[in-house]
Amino acid sequence: MSDRTDRNDTGGIPAEAPRESYGVGPAYPSSHTQFTSDAPGRYAAAPAADTGSPDAPADAASGSTPTEEPYYAPSAEVTVTDGVRDVGMIFLGASLTAGYGDPKGLGWVGRVVARTQHPDLDLTAYNLGVRGNTSGDVVARWGAECHPRWKGRTERRLVLNVGTNDVISGMTMARSRLNLANVLDEATNAGIGVFVVGLTPTLDDELNRKIEALAEAQADVCSRRGITYVDCYRPLATHDQWMADLAASPDRSHPGQAGYGLIAWLVLHNGWNDWLSLS
Template sequence: MRDRTNPPQGTEAPREPYGVGPAYPSSHTQFTDDAPGRYAGSPAPEDTAPSGPTPAPPASPAPPLAQAPVAEDPYYTPSAEFTVAEGLRDVGMVFVGASMTAGYGDPKGLGWVGRVVARTQHPDLDLTAYNLGVRGNTSGDVVARWGAECHPRWKGRTERRLVLSVGTNDVLSGMTMARSRLNLANVLDEATNAGIGVFVVGLTPTLDDDLNRRIEALAEAQADVCARRGITYVDCYRPLATHDQWMADLAASPDRSHPGQAGYGLIAWLVLHNGWNDWLSLS
């Protein structure tokens, strides 16, 4: 696992990229195949609580994620190893998340999940994919349902894969940062301890600057949770935060929150070009 430099504290100093995926310059308006290589994180030092919580704006319907920790991430001690069989592989792949995972707002009905699955066909892969995105889900909802919903879909499959993308509704509901990252850690640990391969797709920016500040903070926390476990995390926030086509797609959508075809295509591109084939051991 490669080393990752921890992001500097403070909002004015430039931050190093986090998670797994290329860091796109602010002027980047089109994804290309010559993007910088992937990078993975190593366990970072323990979090330090800030001097005090940041108060929510008076008119905001949901408070910002609290920074003061209420619980530590569980100590990661995997009890099972993930193995890939030789020859034709019988893979059950389950996508779990909220409305973005479900592809809400895409007139083609594909979302990023459908586009990724369509590009994951391989002669050595007998792939069965399931989209279990539920609008409005928080990470707490995912903790409560992922096992009961995923395991029946893996029945009979020799290789089990879980793709997880959740968190924006944590911010909107006022869930604390500590609880959100703990929920993610619990799902990752339960899955990996059961011999399930896990891949995490990060959060995407919105048109709301204040909301984006909180989403970016949670994206950094999620990247850290994954880095501590050596799990691939795709940074979607930074590449899309200054991407003209992403922002235009959001602005043109009926709810100004979910993208259309172009936006979902951009998420799919990021997933496919940032560790997807390596995670699936495809050449």
């Protein structure tokens, strides 16, 4: 597969030696072995859901100590009706979700929505990406902003992509995990289908080490709940076109057209149609 994205604007991730995935459950169908790694132990699958949770150190941002991650016991399921489905889909996150820096103004969200067209799907999509948002900001605003947009829709879907600003702001791993867990649990208990898009690498090696650790933590939080998590970090960390796109961008932090196409490709090829129950 070519390492270019200008042909179809969704990019392509070149095949690599087989690698074990994060503990991401359904996000990695066996036909996509290029998304796995030989690294031992560190990338082993996460354990099944249990009542335990990682230790929760003091939150550097708030000075408080997060409580343990809640035990997940869903009380509702996503309702998928027969015939044409009236779906309200909300994309929630920060600048990467908003598509900042894309000269086409599409970002990965616009590209994914453009390719999520189906005769049985009456899709209404909303992009609620806000530059600078942390997972704490998302916790604070998701309910008030999302529920009015779902009003009248028979099927509610939520796509989350947040966390890089947690690392930049100095938020602890425990607090970031808990924020994500709280949104996932509140949404799924309300019968909202949730899909999580993982963090992407930067040009800063030190920042990348922290982002990779948080990406693994997010994958674990999702795996414990059976929620699809798409690993964007490792496929892009060694991807020449992704790194070149970052280096060429004005702020050297957000990708351009090619980079957003790569994220869209990863989303569309890692459980998207299964999550939407599309054949």
